[in-house]
């Protein structure tokens with residue numbers, strides 16, 4: 001018996017679900033900081049080139065693999081090739097997604113604690129030192145972060161068990177427009193601050209001397225992470241596309257919207273940072289210490305922190321849902337389990353992993369894996385190792401081993417659309433992507449002395 005596979009119900013729903021995956025913490029804290037430190041406007045140009053020349057073709061390839069086979073990320077390679085070995089791409093993607101789930105849900109949980117604190121009014125009147133102290137106190141607390149990560153995973157679970165259309169698509173159609181509105185409101189607020197000019201100059205002023213090979217490779221790595229590539233996600237989402245979905249246009253919309261959100265996040269953050277003369281710090285510190293401290297100095301402090309953390313929570317939740325889905329789809333199809341049981345297996349095991357990851361920042365700090373905390377290890381192994389390897393294998397597999405007629409048939413929706421870009425796509429998959437990804441990989445492992 002073959003069951004009809006679930007599909008997304010509308011064009012906009014298809015795009016928003018994929019954008020929901022792509023837009024996440026990577027856009028809101030990592031991108032603006034990287035841009036600011038690596039040449040501002042010059043970095044932006046390079047980032048755009050990476051996104052369009054390598055990210056976009058790979059996203060189209062993932063969508064192709066999913067929709068052509070209508071299978072989970074492992075099953076897809078079983079259909080595409082008679083050689084069982086290629087399934088490794090799917091296994092790596094799913095393993096990587098699972099590891100990301102382990103640390104991403106920890107950080108997503110933090111945003112909920114900050115929403116609670118902002119709503120309680122406790123943030124006004126705090127000094128910078130108090131924000132820093134409370135942040136460390138909270139993330140190393142033995143049980144508070146655990147409660148929030150359990151809540152985060154429970155919300156993701158409920159969305160996943162409601163199905164592809166009734167859960168993922170519906171949640172994305174609700175959350176993504178809200179995210180855009182909040183982002184715009186915060187941009188306007190930021191642009192009316194006195195430091196707006198300086199902040200925008202930090203973000204956009206091209207400084208070509210800051211463009212080093214390291215900056216280029218970090219832009220490429222950031223493009224992959226931000227577009228959620230190499231994690232089995234876009235393959236799984238592609239398998240829910242209907243027959244009429246235009247794969248190229250969908251990938252282009254997702255790519256551009258994701259980049260737009262990253263740029264707007266910079267427009268939101270840097271004017272505020274410069275107005276208050278604060279050094280733009282990297283990583284979680286920027287969003288969990290610097291920004292709440294800035295908001296606390298504006299009129300209506302609780303309000304700005306509250307909506308900012310709602311923005312972060314929305315962005316990270318839709319990403320978590322998308323990381324959960326490939327794991328659930330695989331387990332459900334491979335072991336023929338009802339979706340809700342498969343989802344429960346994923347939620348329960350990912351929550352256990354996340355609990356360990358969270359504890360590795362505090363109570364169990366002494367325990368290390370290859371010299372890293374579990375939290376850092378999960379980030380390293382997924383984003384720096386499995387993700388580039390998975391994308392590289394996918395590019396090589398599709399570029400060299402897939403009949404171009406199959407690719408053309410799928411991308412043209414059986415001849416209904418023209419695919420003049422096939423030559424370019426094939427060239428990218430065969431040569432450009434493998435070379436570029438090898439470089440990011442070696443760079444990520446620190447082999448260039450960075």
Ligand code: PHE
Nearest residue numbers: 022024025026027225226228
């Ligand atoms: N793309 C998401 C972001 O920018 C992160 C992510 C990575 C989501 C991998 C899913 C898979 O934050």
